[in-house]
Amino acid sequence: MNARDDLAELIAVTEYPGMETPWKERADRSPVKYYSLKTADAILAAGYRKPRTVTTAEELDALAFESVVIDAYGTPYVCERHATDGTRNEWKPSGMYHLAQSEEIIYHGPATVAHEP
Numbered sequence: 001m002n003a004r005d006d007l008a009e010l011i012a013v014t015e016y017p018g019m020e021t022p023w024k025e026r027a028d029r030s031p032v033k034y035y036s037l038k039t040a041d042a043i044l045a046a047g048y049r050k051p052r053t054v055t056t057a058e059e060l061d062a063l064a065f066e067s068v069v070i071d072a073y074g075t076p077y078v079c080e081r082h083a084t085d086g087t088r089n090e091w092k093p094s095g096m097y098h099l100a101q102s103e104e105i106i107y108h109g110p111a112t113v114a115h116e117p
Contacts, residue, residue: 003044003049003050004037004040004041004044005037005040006050007040007043007044007048007050008033008036008037008039008040009036011036011039011040012032012033012036015036016032016036051112051113051114052112052113053110053111053112053113054069054106054110054111054113055106055110056106057088057101057102057103057105057106058102060089060091060102060105060106060111061088061089061102063079063089063113063116064079064116064117065079065081065117066078066079066115066117067079067113067115067116067117068113068114068115069091069105069111069112069113069114070111070112070114071105071106071108071109071111072108072109072110072111073108075093075094076093076094076114077091077092077093077094077100077105077111078091078092078094079091080092080099081099088101088102088103089101089102091105
């Protein structure tokens with residue numbers, strides 16, 4: 001499914017918890033699906049986008065210099081050194097002086113990409 005359908009399905013099952021027919025089986029003209037899609041369209045038109053997550057050190061290393069990610073604990077990191085020689089990127093945690101490796105950021109769970117230059 002695309003972002004619109006994913007969002008509309010979430011709206012439908014949240015707003016209409018007693019749905020007798022699963023989302024994928026509903027006719028396009030069903031009121032629940034119609035209003036859920038209209039609401040999803042409005043949310044997307046307002047600029048909402050689902051945040052991108054990365055789950056491996058390799059995905060973190062593929063991000064560009066000055067990218068910003070937020071780890072599983074909510075700590076933001078800025079890519080201070082983008083490795084082009086096959087080594088790992090180095091990331092500076094907000095308010096800290098030390099640099100972290102990609103494996104350290106991803107160790108406790110996925111990271112959310114907050115900014116890609």
